[in-house]
Amino acid sequence: MKLLITGAGGQLSNEWEKYAKEKSLEYVALGIEELDISNSEQVSDSLNTHSPDVIINCAAYTLVDKAEEEAKIADLINHEAVKDLATQCKRQGIKLVHYSTDYVFPGKKEDQVRFPNGYPEQYKTGPVNVYGATKRDGEKAIIDSGCDHLILRISWLCGAYGNNFVKTMMRLGTQRDELMVVNDQFGSPTFADNVVDWSYKLLQKEVLGTIHLSSSGITNWYEFSTSIFELTKISVKVTPVDSTSYKTIARRPSYSKLDTTKAEQLLGEPMIHWKEGLKNLIKELTT
């Protein structure tokens, strides 16, 4: 099974490359300079040159706030390019593994009571920001294309590569005396190494469709930050604030936990708790 990984250089694609090397998988990883997924001809050339069995699409526009101002670019990469990728996959009989997000859901506070284990896969989407809308449209385009696909929705992604909340907190915690972190957005941090391992296992089991992959447990950004500082022994004062006092350009869902019952049944294993995943990541980052 030959894999073609797009978006090389990003958080998840780097983790995929590491995994593929460790497991001696046959793969090629292409960054935007070699394969711009919004360039249909480049996509077609890459498929002809590398003849993959599976595309692992890690390429995406992921700047949640900037997407509000760059809606067209975000749509081009997260929707139009994905539509073309899926169409070409359908034509050539290639399976498409694509990553999506918890931000496709409305994330209403009251949904935490309705869905204490998280949003189920089939719940109707309703993004509250441009990024989420472009990712939702990308999902729909893949399904409409009729290609064999695995859409994996993940949340609050953190890993050893690229930028993420854990690395930002570790940096700011050593630079500042005090930090303000929001305590009214709830979800589950998910770790790139786990995502890749689960993704590959689902691929091996030839699972198709839309699946949620996320750590077990639930937290908010404030509690998450204090856990990071406890584990790293960084001493910094952290003040919890609500979203109204910490304004961002894009609205964020108040609750975006993903229900992973389906993934657990398919994988035959429980999802790792986010505190365990965090411990593993901090160990990797600090040793």
Ligand SMILES: NC(=O)c1ccc[n+]([C@@H]2O[C@H](COP(=O)([O-])OP(=O)(O)OC[C@H]3O[C@@H](n4cnc5c(N)ncnc54)[C@H](OP(=O)(O)O)[C@@H]3O)[C@@H](O)[C@H]2O)c1
């Ligand atoms: N990060 C999260 O918290 C999170 C949460 C839920 C879901 N996800 C999803 O998980 C997936 C992976 O996210 P990530 O955190 O690994 O993202 P990332 O670190 O931002 O990586 C995305 C990669 O795609 C590249 N890229 C952008 N436009 C491209 C194009 N037209 N053609 C080819 N490559 C392009 C980027 O290059 P440049 O850096 O040069 O732009 C970057 O290397 C995405 O689908 C994302 O929506 C992420």
